[in-house]
Amino acid sequence: MYIPKKRSFGALLLAVTLTLGLAACGTNKEEAAKGTTGNVTKKEQPPASHTYTDALGRKVEIPSEPKRIVAHFYAPEMVSLNTGMVGTNFANARLVLEEEQLKGVEDIGGQGSAPSLEKVLALAPDLIIVPDFLDAAPLEGLSKIAPTVTMPYSGDVFSRITALGDIIGKQDEAAAWIKRYKDKSEQKRKELAPLVEKGQTASAFVVFQDKQLYIYGPQRLGPTMYDALGFKPPEALKRLFAEKENEDKMWLTISLEKLPELAGDHIFLVTQDANEASRKGVEELIQNSVWKSLPAVQNGQAYVVSNRWAFNDSVTLEWLLDEMPKVLKPQS
Structure with missing residues (x-):
């Protein structure tokens, strides 16, 4: 998500109020003129x-x-x-x-x-x-x-x-979108059944511009990993986001020492493409001995992906149903 810097809205608010006030005055004058000339129009x-x-x-x-x-x-x-x-x-x-x-x-x-x-x-x-x-x-x-x-x-x-x-x-359209997404999820899960063993876990991480390591909760990549493709979240991840103070969090910062217990059988590591500090942080992480010792890394099941993967919206969720299977399937 991109959120630029803030500024004061006092002057803008005054301008909007004056503009709307003038518009209302103009409308009232028009109505009064119609009344004096006898041109009565049916009120909409x-x-x-x-x-x-x-x-x-x-x-x-x-x-x-x-x-x-x-x-x-x-x-x-x-x-x-x-x-x-x-x-x-x-x-x-x-x-x-x-x-x-x-x-x-x-x-x-x-x-x-x-x-x-x-x-x-x-x-x-x-x-x-x-x-x-x-x-x-x-x-x-x-x-x-x-x-x-x-x-x-x-x-x-x-x-x-x-x-x-x-x-x-647009209640019907919303229900139709959810049904379409779930139908496609079921199709993708069947296609990947030979590659996703029952009980296999997955987790997603991101290195932001502060070069800190964060873990994603149930949102962001979660609907695709868990609901659509059938991976399970690691138990440590479930416990972490089940804590009362973390229930509404989309991500949490973690220490490198916590990485092994939070890493799944498959790992998705998101990098902020346009941010040099984030890219450098990812490079440093994947050279670290803790990262290299993870089973997912040693088994070739750790994937560095772009920040496009981590947006939290309907278009991205549909897009991920096609993109995530591509990295999971063996390259021919």
């Missing part, structure tokens, strides 16, 4: 809406069938659900999506974890979806533009796409 019925309680416990009145959605950080799921997305954060979306998938969608840019209020306002959205880590100031500003709901950022993809289906009136 408001779109069907319902109240949604978001990730922060806020009750938000949202359209039941939104047509112009700004989705901040959730572009892959919007593509999977074939929605009317008009804006998203390209810095994150382009890590996963192709340009063709972003055709007709505008970049809402911005600095820090928030989008540009001006760019969002210009798109005239009828619904805005943001992650629950967004600061209060930009959340308030966005809420003045259109109904804005927060989504859990650390949740699993299946819960996320189901919730998004509920929010935007």
Whole structure:
């Protein structure tokens, strides 16, 4: 995930408020003019809406069938659900999506974890979806533009796409995506049955730019390793993420001494491709005697993969169903 630096939104919030106020005044004047000339028009019925309680416990009145959605950080799921997305954060979306998938969608840019209020306002959205880590100031500003709901950022993809289906009136599409994914998972598991022995374990690690070693929990590569292809998590990994303070964590830093008990029969080591410190950290790790002593390494079942593998979204999960089997199958 890419999150740039933060900045103050006070001035932007004031500008948005003034802009919306002027727009409202203009509308009121038009209505008054119509009333004085006797041109009475039939009042349009408001779109069907319902109240949604978001990730922060806020009750938000949202359209039941939104047509112009700004989705901040959730572009892959919007593509999977074939929605009317008009804006998203390209810095994150382009890590996963192709340009063709972003055709007709505008970049809402911005600095820090928030989008540009001006760019969002210009798109005239009828619904805005943001992650629950967004600061209060930009959340308030966005809420003045259109109904804005927060989504859990650390949740699993299946819960996320189901919730998004509920929010935007695409429940059938969400259910269809989950079924399609599970059907393909079953197909891949059958194909790999000769290569994945019953009870074999797998675990995934990453070296970030701080050159520290982290282990992934049930998310990220987990759905592909465990649910789709049938590997089991090592017992030490299950115990680690079952601890109360770790239940919601997507990854945890570990010492090199802990690596042997957390390493599975198969190991996936993620490197941050564009970060020199991460790449150097991976190079140092695989030259370490602890790494070289791991059974997975000695058996040729340790794989260094790109950070594309570790994104937590619907498009990546589908992509991994094809990519992970490629590294597991013997090369001809």
